[in-house]
Amino acid sequence: MSGHPALTALRDALGDALSTDPTELEAARGDYSGQRRAGVPLAIVHARSIEDVQAALRIATEHQLPVVPRGAGTGLTGGAMGGAGELVLSTARMTRILEVSAADQLAVVEPGVINAELNTALEPTGLFFAPDPASRAISTIGGNIATNAGGLLCAKYGVTREAVLGLKVVLADGTLMELGHRTVKGVTGLDLTALLIGSEGTLGVVVEATVRLLPLPSGSPATIGAYFPSVAGAAAASAAITAAHLRPAVMELIDEVALARILAHLELSERAPGSAYLLVQTDGASALAEAEQALAIIHEHDGAAALTTDADEGERMLAVRRAFHPAMAAAATVLIEDVAVPRSALPAMLAAIREIGARYDLEIPTVAHAGDGNLHPNFLFTGDEVPPQVWDAAGELFRAAIRLGGTLTGEHGVGTLKRRWLEEELGAPQLRLQRSIKAVFDPLGIMNPGKVF
Amino acid sequence: MSGHPALTALRDALGDALSTDPTELEAARGDYSGQRRAGVPLAIVHARSIEDVQAALRIATEHQLPVVPRGAGTGLTGGAMGGAGELVLSTARMTRILEVSAADQLAVVEPGVINAELNTALEPTGLFFAPDPASRAISTIGGNIATNAGGLLCAKYGVTREAVLGLKVVLADGTLMELGHRTVKGVTGLDLTALLIGSEGTLGVVVEATVRLLPLPSGSPATIGAYFPSVAGAAAASAAITAAHLRPAVMELIDEVALARILAHLELSERAPGSAYLLVQTDGASALAEAEQALAIIHEHDGAAALTTDADEGERMLAVRRAFHPAMAAAATVLIEDVAVPRSALPAMLAAIREIGARYDLEIPTVAHAGDGNLHPNFLFTGDEVPPQVWDAAGELFRAAIRLGGTLTGEHGVGTLKRRWLEEELGAPQLRLQRSIKAVFDPLGIMNPGKVF
Incomplete structure (x- = not known):
């Protein structure tokens, strides 16, 4: 174990929940984007409880140690990849379904519950959790919340934000915050539940979620x-x-x-x-x-x-x-992209993808959620590293989406891989505003630094 | 006109859009709660454009003048009531429907568009704007957004938050901010659109909204x-x-x-x-x-x-x-309340209302949106002022709702009338966090001071 002083404190507080196993650390460097961070993280905490998450964050704050929240590691934009000098804080082992209320059509879950496993558990009730990212068999509810995950059913059944009523979140200093409600409606103060959804681990760590269930279609x-x-x-x-x-x-x-x-x-x-x-x-x-x-x-x-x-x-x-x-x-290494445009711009976006592919001599097979205007252009290439011309082509593709009134990410998030285009979409004043809001939650800047912002 | 130095600057910048007409100022003291502020506001700006709103807020910032954003004044918790020394900033005259896109199933509207009038205009398209507060014939889309308005259709069709894709907002210093998307999905950075919805004019002034439309049921x-x-x-x-x-x-x-x-x-x-x-x-x-x-x-x-x-x-x-x-x-003066509980707690909440009514010797007729657990207990009394025992009973009712896992406001907002109970629901740490977020948007504290927080 390295000599970082925080590690001793973490070991004392967390015991076996702290791991410096090289295989685990190696895995935590990457995600399903196929990319990986240059360095290896210091350690990984496999939190078993809210208290574990609080203890880890209190110690991280004390030592100003950067923290990378992580679920199943199925993200596609590098948001949960841990690098040198960072502590990976995994909630993947917090897998209990704490409550299913058929009467209130809600479930209370720990963040490590796998999306599809929640739906399997719900089968006897005739209710379902609607967000259905393509990763549903392997991704966690916590990760779905961190990225405001979408999927195939969104045009009819909404994205993750519409399916979450309340959250328990641990902030950078270890404070536990209960946000939102068990009720369908509620307007008491600012909607911090919605603010946390899609914040990619930059504001806090989701440790419990009260999710809305819908009746299965007959x-x-x-x-x-x-x-x-x-x-x-x-x-x-x-x-x-x-x-x-x-x-x-x-x-x-x-x-x-x-x-x-x-x-x-x-x-x-x-x-x-x-x-x-x-x-x-x-x-x-x-x-x-x-x-x-x-x-x-x-x-x-x-x-x-x-x-x-x-x-x-x-x-x-x-x-x-x-x-x-x-x-x-099976054909090549793949960079999976994720733009969204107003539905009327779908043909124009498909034409732009074809034109960019021709100009860069790249194959960009594309699948689209046509009901909501979300396209996944896939860049095929050889080797492990994304070649520079692929990033150049992706950059043109993002700009084309923004020009068409769309966005550079519909449902995968910004992570590390799309940071450089964020300002083009948001503009400098909004980016400043977003950074100031992040600083309220995380004044030391230890929560997932280098992601999104 | 009073001698406040800001008024000269406002008159120069806004001309006829600035009014100090005593009848108008008197009306702006109150709302549909039946309550009114003790003092009379300094002036009212009837903004005709985004530029008017920006000019008013720039001058207000310069003079540290408190600003009360206001739509049609149909609120039920005092959120848009203007008091002594305050500038009322009304967007009620910004009534243009700027765009209806059937292909993208969205409309772009100015904030003063009346909810029902938007739906009338949409009739030929076979689409509708789903939020339907009981005030729909008289309340504005801007006001619906400020309070995250609900209504009768929410259990099936969602609240205002689910119906807004993007917003243009003017911040306290006059900066125009474009938030959100024209797309169904989008996860670029923090979801500030959702944060603004239900913020009751404490973070900025909504000057344009891109709202989602749904096909009318067949x-x-x-x-x-x-x-x-x-x-x-x-x-x-x-x-x-x-x-x-x-x-x-x-x-x-x-x-x-x-x-x-x-x-x-x-x-x-x-x-x-x-x-x-x-x-x-x-x-x-x-x-x-x-x-x-x-x-x-x-x-x-x-x-x-x-x-x-x-x-x-x-x-x-x-x-x-x-x-x-x-x-x-027709029977009495009415204080319309607005608690929400998990649906399974509806019988318990109805019993609590009856018990509180009996104990305080008050008549509390109640209507509930039973599909989503939102109850409107109405306190009947005589005279213009809410008697202290009605507030005491209302306080007990709010606490009962919170105890049952609910909230003190389902869809009307906090405004001035429920401020004193806010901390009981949110807890002190979350209230501090919310205030810090407000300070990012409004460092001088001029946006609707004394409301919500």
Whole structure:
């Protein structure tokens, strides 16, 4: 163990919850972005309780030790990566579901509960936790809150912010703060719950969450898998579905470059009746009627499509979308990007991605949550390091999104990887204001330094 | 005009937008709570533009002049009341709807647009702005944002926070800040849009809002008017409707004391088959099927009920609920309260209201948004001033709500009237934190001083 004086204090206070195991420290340098910090963190705390988190932060404050809050490490922008001289504070082992109230349609959970595991536990109640990032099988609720995670269902069911009623948060000095309510409504003072959601560990550590549950949609979902001659046609069909005021639970668009790789990966290339894909799933009592309307719109837009309420057949249609990440990962190293634009700008953003890809000679397969305008352009390259021209192209892509009235991150967060573009979106005065608010929570600047701000 | 040196500067900068008309100043002392400030404000600015708001705030900062932002003055907790030595800054005349985008399902509005007028303008698009405070015909979007207004539809369609994508805000020093996005998703930095919503004019002045629109539910709503032998039975029925995972758009509960006054006011007393009332309205494609399930539950709970999809008959059922405020106002002076509790605590809160009423010898007719646990106990009294025992009883009622896991304000805000109980709910450490955040936005403390904090 290194001789940092804080480590002795941490060991005394936390015992076995403190680890300096080299394998664990090595893992904590990285996340699912594929990137890693240059140095190795000092130590990692595997907090078992709120008291552990408080003790770690009190000692960190005393020693002005930088702290990196971390959940399952599935982030895509480096927000939870620990570097040299930093203490990683993991809440991944705080995995208890403390309460499920069917009457109040809420659950109280520790931050390390895995998103999908909460939903499995909720099954007998007929309720569900709506945020469904693609990482739902491996990401924690605490991490979902830190990034205001989205997912496939957001256009209909909202993002994480809409699903959190209250939080317990430990501040940099170890103070435990209870924010928000157990109630659906509440306007007592400033909405600090909402402020914490998406703050990426820069304001405090979420140690408990009271989350809102929704009744599971009744009946069987109806699913449409539609092939189009071009992504422009698929985008036009998705816009027409939105314009018809249908509200699919899922509406996913896959562009030509991505679909070609997916079909090759699934060995389906010869059977595909088109070069771009639109997946639509409706749910609830009028699922079939809505899907029939959507199907008619797809046909009007030259889509070759099938509609099903059969679970297995629906699963085969979903499999095309689910194969996106495996197909990309099988082909190359991937930088997964995450811009969002107003829905009407989806075609323009897709065109911008294609133009940037051509100019930089890069393959940028793209999947989009078409119902909410959130696109994930994936940059493919070889080797472990993101090449400079990929960052240059990504920078152009972010600027294109901002110019179209959008944002450089829809649901993954800023972390370390998008910091350099933050001011372009927020402007200098708002960035100053945000930094001043951070300083109120964290006057010594020990909470996740170098992330976001 | 008084000799305050700021007034000369304001007149020079704002011309006719500055008023010291005694009638206007007198009106700005009060709001719909029936209360008024002891003194008369210095002047009122009727801003016509963002630039007017910026000019007023720059001059106010220069002269350290307290500023009270104000919309239509329909608040119920004194948040927009101006007092001696204060400048009232009204955005009520900024009434333009700047944009409606059907494709992006959003509208961009000035803050003085009346809630119901926005919805009237939206009718041709088949979209609507969901927040529907009871004041919707007279309250402004800016005021709805300042208080995070709720209403009857919240359990299904969310509160104002869920309906706002972005804001333009002028800070105390006149800086214009653009917060949030035109996109459904966005996690770039701290969510200052959410922080501003419900901040009651203490952080800045909302001068433009980009609001989210939802497709109007299809088909005709189905309405149930149900009479019960007691409010306990009505509350049990509403809990059972929620437990059955039905999601009525509207579910309003009226207790015995309130119903007796309403029926007398409507001259319907002899025909009512019960002493408490539950109004349920379902909407969307499965409105009738959901209402039939709700009706069966109501019958199981000894409710005498009728179900209709006829608009006129539905309107007659709604009329009982709509008559609540007129019936109370016809009877006495009213202090409208606004606690919220977890839905499971609704019966306990109703019992607490009855017990407090009996102990203080006060009539406290109550209506509740049963779908979300928000109750409006109304204190009836004579004379213009709220008698001390009414405040004492209200204080007990707030404490009971907090004890039951609830809050002292569900949707009206804190304003001046609930300040004294704020620390009991938030605790001293959170209140200090909130005050420090306010100081970042407003270092001189000129924004709505004496409100909330």
